[in-house]
Amino acid sequence: MSSPKASGSTLPAPAITLTDLTGNTLNPSGYKGQVVLINFWAAWCTPCRAEIPQFMTLQDQYRSRGFQAVGISLDDPEGALRDFCRESKVNYPIVMGNQKIAEAFGGVLGLPTTFLIGRDGLIHAKYEGATDFPKLEQEITALLQSGH
Amino acid sequence: MMKLFKHLLRRRGLLVPVLMAATTLLITPVAVAQSGGKNGGAAKTPALASELPPGGPELIRPAELAKALQSSAKPTVLNLGPRVIYVQAHIPGAEYIGPTAKPEGLERLRARAASLPRDSFLVIYCGCCPWEHCPNIQPAYKELKQMGFTRLKVLYIANSFGSDWVEKGYPTAKGE
Numbered sequence: 001m002s003s004p005k006a007s008g009s010t011l012p013a014p015a016i017t018l019t020d021l022t023g024n025t026l027n028p029s030g031y032k033g034q035v036v037l038i039n040f041w042a043a044w045c046t047p048c049r050a051e052i053p054q055f056m057t058l059q060d061q062y063r064s065r066g067f068q069a070v071g072i073s074l075d076d077p078e079g080a081l082r083d084f085c086r087e088s089k090v091n092y093p094i095v096m097g098n099q100k101i102a103e104a105f106g107g108v109l110g111l112p113t114t115f116l117i118g119r120d121g122l123i124h125a126k127y128e129g130a131t132d133f134p135k136l137e138q139e140i141t142a143l144l145q146s147g148h
Numbered sequence: 149m150m151k152l153f154k155h156l157l158r159r160r161g162l163l164v165p166v167l168m169a170a171t172t173l174l175i176t177p178v179a180v181a182q183s184g185g186k187n188g189g190a191a192k193t194p195a196l197a198s199e200l201p202p203g204g205p206e207l208i209r210p211a212e213l214a215k216a217l218q219s220s221a222k223p224t225v226l227n228l229g230p231r232v233i234y235v236q237a238h239i240p241g242a243e244y245i246g247p248t249a250k251p252e253g254l255e256r257l258r259a260r261a262a263s264l265p266r267d268s269f270l271v272i273y274c275g276c277c278p279w280e281h282c283p284n285i286q287p288a289y290k291e292l293k294q295m296g297f298t299r300l301k302v303l304y305i306a307n308s309f310g311s312d313w314v315e316k317g318y319p320t321a322k323g324e
Contacts (some may be wrong), residue, residue, distance in 0.1 A: 042276075045283075057275065074233075075234045108310075110276065110277060110310045129278055
């Protein structure tokens, strides 16, 4: 059984511009004031797909308190990705990822990998492997309350 | 059923379209299941690496492979993971094949392996995601076994290439 890993850091979120599947541009460092979850995933990755409904629940539950989830897909054909997002009714922006985006986050060498960015624009946690959702939710609520 | 068939035979114009529709109904679910549905393979449930249990004789541990790479009898190493991960970091000398959960990846593997002696020391690895969920290892292992490779090993990566190889300090190369 794999052991998911969460590590803390306080590096700033990268200042890169991303374009989601609907053509909207977004910038992980431009969400200052919000708590942002960045999930690197792929539709071909079984454990990644299994996590999407839980990210959708978090998005619904905490959106009004200043929470925003963003999915970055790696190595998915765009058509398959669009089909998956439409069928799964994903309620947050999905971006086609690449090497440059992965490296801007310090490298993504396995999926799923999830980052949590605080209201201060700093990366507060990185989860590698299957996400520990109770722990993640605790961190989200703590960041939403603390103002960091 | 026979009555319907006789009726269609009497009215020949109806027989061909009805037979075509019936054939389509019978074949379509099989084709969709084989192609992974309309997501073009994204939602397909593939054979997973978990069919090769950790500790099995088919596997090689990262420390063993790192040692073998420094010896005179280096293995040929083939990477079966997504390109985005390969270009960020891979085992030095590893050749990029790509995800073998996809038919085109399996075809590239077949083509590359065709020129290798069947008794050559061959190692395949992925590390895209946790071992028990990797969709690429099992199809590649099965294919190479069928091709007759006798010294085939699979690199056991429990969580990811990042945490089980790079962060452990084993040699790493970057780029295409």
